[in-house]
Amino acid sequence: MSSxxxxxxxxxLCIHTITTKSWDVETAAKKFSAAGVKGITVWRDAYAGRxxxxxxxxxxxxxLSIVSTCRGxxxxxxxxxxxxxxxxxxxxxxxxxxxxGAPLVVLVCxxxxxxxxxxxxxxxxxxxxxxxxxCEATGVKLGIEPLHPMYAxxxxxxxxxxxxxxxxxxxxxxxxxxxxxxxxxxxxxxxETEIARxxxxxxxxxxxxxxxxxxxxDFLNDRGLMGEGVIDIRQIRGWVEAAGFKGFxxxxxxxxxxxxxxxxEYLKLIIESYYQHT
Amino acid sequence: MSSxxxxxxxxxLCIHTITTKSWDVETAAKKFSAAGVKGITVWRDAYAGRxxxxxxxxxxxxxLSIVSTCRGxxxxxxxxxxxxxxxxxxxxxxxxxxxxGAPLVVLVCxxxxxxxxxxxxxxxxxxxxxxxxxCEATGVKLGIEPLHPMYAxxxxxxxxxxxxxxxxxxxxxxxxxxxxxxxxxxxxxxxETEIARxxxxxxxxxxxxxxxxxxxxDFLNDRGLMGEGVIDIRQIRGWVEAAGFKGFxxxxxxxxxxxxxxxxEYLKLIIESYYQHT
Numbered sequence: 001m002s003s004x005x006x007x008x009x010x011x012x013l014c015i016h017t018i019t020t021k022s023w024d025v026e027t028a029a030k031k032f033s034a035a036g037v038k039g040i041t042v043w044r045d046a047y048a049g050r051x052x053x054x055x056x057x058x059x060x061x062x063x064l065s066i067v068s069t070c071r072g073x074x075x076x077x078x079x080x081x082x083x084x085x086x087x088x089x090x091x092x093x094x095x096x097x098x099x100x101g102a103p104l105v106v107l108v109c110x111x112x113x114x115x116x117x118x119x120x121x122x123x124x125x126x127x128x129x130x131x132x133x134x135c136e137a138t139g140v141k142l143g144i145e146p147l148h149p150m151y152a153x154x155x156x157x158x159x160x161x162x163x164x165x166x167x168x169x170x171x172x173x174x175x176x177x178x179x180x181x182x183x184x185x186x187x188x189x190x191x192e193t194e195i196a197r198x199x200x201x202x203x204x205x206x207x208x209x210x211x212x213x214x215x216x217x218d219f220l221n222d223r224g225l226m227g228e229g230v231i232d233i234r235q236i237r238g239w240v241e242a243a244g245f246k247g248f249x250x251x252x253x254x255x256x257x258x259x260x261x262x263x264x265e266y267l268k269l270i271i272e273s274y275y276q277h278t
Numbered sequence: 279m280s281s282x283x284x285x286x287x288x289x290x291l292c293i294h295t296i297t298t299k300s301w302d303v304e305t306a307a308k309k310f311s312a313a314g315v316k317g318i319t320v321w322r323d324a325y326a327g328r329x330x331x332x333x334x335x336x337x338x339x340x341x342l343s344i345v346s347t348c349r350g351x352x353x354x355x356x357x358x359x360x361x362x363x364x365x366x367x368x369x370x371x372x373x374x375x376x377x378x379g380a381p382l383v384v385l386v387c388x389x390x391x392x393x394x395x396x397x398x399x400x401x402x403x404x405x406x407x408x409x410x411x412x413c414e415a416t417g418v419k420l421g422i423e424p425l426h427p428m429y430a431x432x433x434x435x436x437x438x439x440x441x442x443x444x445x446x447x448x449x450x451x452x453x454x455x456x457x458x459x460x461x462x463x464x465x466x467x468x469x470e471t472e473i474a475r476x477x478x479x480x481x482x483x484x485x486x487x488x489x490x491x492x493x494x495x496d497f498l499n500d501r502g503l504m505g506e507g508v509i510d511i512r513q514i515r516g517w518v519e520a521a522g523f524k525g526f527x528x529x530x531x532x533x534x535x536x537x538x539x540x541x542x543e544y545l546k547l548i549i550e551s552y553y554q555h556t
Contacts, residue, residue, distance in 0.1 A: 117467070148427060160467070214392075214431040
């Protein structure tokens with residue numbers, strides 16, 4: 001098992017806009033930049049109603065790398081019309097990422113409660129294939145994010161890194177890879193192996209960090225900051241780096257508890273936990 | 279994909295005492311038996327403070343097959359003393375099952391928050407190996423129950439059927455097999471394959487049913503009755519039967535909502551959902 005040394009600086013620290021969601025994108029950009037953060041992943045709500053191209057320029061002017069946008073996906077649907085609407089929305093997401101200057105759209109692939117998972121999985125493959133021409137035209141890539149099995153009913157029928165790797169192999173496109181998030185994947189006995197495989201496929205596009213609190217009290221909004229939970233994040237970062245990943249470590253935390261804090265204090269905690277536990 | 283026909287009768291219906299936990303074991307036995315239920319899995323709290331041998335006789339006198347007891351396990355520990363205490367407790371559980379006349383103890387294998395999963399997994403293997411002489415002496419078997427990955431922090435470091443099968447192969451004992459529960463396993467893309475493998479290993483010892491509600495609002499006590507959620511239980515029963523399983527379909531539901539119902543009405547619902555959705 002490889003494990004990495006502590007991170008020496010903030011050069012690879014990226015924060016998702018949702019992590020400090022009460023800040024609008026202009027405020028987040030200024031605060032992140034002033035704190036020495038170098039990357040930002042922009043959720044689509046953060047640029048909604050704005051001139052997207054100008055927003056991208058504003059972020060770059062603050063010295064931030066735009067790492068990705070969140071999120072596309074949700075391809076499965078009960079009807080042809082639902083699935084077509086999802087494809088249309090993903091095409092919009094790709095175009096928006098292109099305007100923003102983001103190289104990647106993260107995919108929460110989707111699931112329909114009660115629909116067989118095998119069917120949803122096929123619809124996800126079909127949906128991604130349908131939008132690949134948009135990726136090729138714009139250069140924007142897609143990152144399949146396998147979600148924790150506790151979301152298999154309604155959020156994603158892609159629940160392990162092994163599955164995501166299989167999909168990359170099937171789709172055979174340099175525009176499709178994986179967004180690996182420790183929160184979703186940490187429990188998997190095959191994780192180290194599948195990270196290595198993902199690296200060999202050239203498909204390890206992004207790496208998300210946060211922590212799994214014990215106990216966790218909410219299915220969505222009780223993630224921990226790194227070090228607040230049970231995940232050995234540094235070990236997993238070691239595996240990811242051993243697989244050739246050189247990108248950002250993206251802090252993506254949904255937490256009612258942390259959102260209720262003073263957000264300037266919270267940003268300091270993020271940086272502290274980045275040095276100590278990432 | 280195989281799928282089974284509806285169940286023609288209640289001959290293979292087993293109910294866990296915890297499913298109707300407000301009933302003591304004597305009441306549960308009478309009610310189950312009067313309703314035509316043929317099997318019972320007895321949680322250890324249900325016989326606590328009782329003459330265990332006499333309790334077993336009472337259950338058989340009601341015409342019930344004692345399918346298993348719940349639960350042993352929780353082998354991982356931070357200290358030698360913790361792990362020895364767990365081994366001692368599992369030896370007691372095996373002896374109790376022997377007195378009760380139960381052929382099987384179901385194992386919730388355990389995990390220690392913050393302890394590396396690989397370490398917990400090894401401690402589980404070591405713990406099971408340590409109690410095997412008790413199994414051989416009494417004839418009582420152990421069923422490793424892989425738990426949903428959302429319990430990997432504190433309840434079980436065994437989170438897929440594949441892992442449980444691997445452990446059976448490593449332990450090489452006819453006394454060690456698997457308790458497969460649809461709630462924990464339904465999301466797994468490898469489920470059909472691993473059920474078949476488990477059958478080939480001769481390790482498919484028991485089959486638990488309930489449902490995954492969408493949304494689920496509590497990490498422990500919001501299970502659904504069969505048909506209330508998203509799991510295709512009949513399909514999974516088909517896979518289990520195709521793998522050679524001929525045992526009971528055990529209804530194990532933890533639900534604050536259903537525990538709050540009139541329990542006689544609830545028992546009728548269980549039987550209805552058994553016919554319609556199992």
